[in-house]
Amino acid sequence: MLCNSTTRKQMTGMVGKHYDLHHKFPVLLQNEDGTSRFSSTFSPQQIHQAVVYQIYQFCRDKNLVFVWVYLYSNWYTINEWNTWARSTRDAFPSAKTTMMVESHWRVLKRVDLLNHNRPDYLVFKIISKTCAKKIRQFNEKIARRVTTPSWENDFRSEWATLASRELTDDGESLYEVDTARWVCGCPYFVHSRFLLCKHLVSSRMVWWLGMP
Known part of the structure; x- marks a missing residue:
């Protein structure tokens, strides 16, 4: 230690x-x-x-x-x-995918390659099984909206919480809030899982409602 x-x-x-x-x-x-x-x-x-x-x-x-x-x-x-x-990176990711990728390869190694240590077999399993499963999940959650992603409720909850918070008068200028680029200089935004903060949410809601 x-x-x-x-x-x-x-x-x-x-x-x-x-x-x-x-x-x-x-x-x-x-x-x-x-x-x-x-x-x-x-x-x-x-x-x-x-x-x-x-x-x-x-x-x-x-x-x-x-x-x-x-x-x-x-x-x-x-x-x-x-x-x-x-x-x-010039573009910033909205998710930390390393853990999901590592988990995906761990399953392939421990399940599909455990008794069949052959690269050609692994490629076959990825194409016939893994890719088919991912395409099906994408169609269900994104394309047809049959089910919703597990993170969507968390996103809605955080958006609603931020929308209810009060703003300071100088917040927009102090933090250089930019809804077009979706960036803000407040400490909450940079560490937010969904890249949200009360300044961006409030500005976006004002735009939706057509308020001055």
Whole structure:
């Protein structure tokens, strides 16, 4: 064990926030004396430098030498960073699919390849079974709407919750709310599962209702 559970929780939360950053998302900042706040965007290179420095300072302050070595060599070198960080892609994904992909291949390995370790057999199973199942699920949930995706109720619930929240007068200008690009600089948006926040939801509802 390289660190205690409390430190590990703080660290995993920090790494998760590092993943969420993107060069198209404004970030809320404040000047040195703390008298004013503003939003700004950063390049992918600037984001990488900033997160490496933050995780380094965190490990240094807590004297976690081996944790820093592990994190940097396995997660934060530029090559490793490019494999998982959202800011290394121009388009930003709305879902974290690594877990689903890994789960999919684990089933293929443990079920289909367990007693039949043949690549040609695996290709046959993917084409005849896996792809057919995915196409059927897409048609049921998206094309024909026979059933709804499991995440849709969560999306509706979060939208309704955000729509009921009050807005501050300077929120739209402070966070550079842009419904056309669907981005906002508020802290809630960048870490939202569905890329939602009360500023974007409110602006969209005003547009739907035709309000000035």
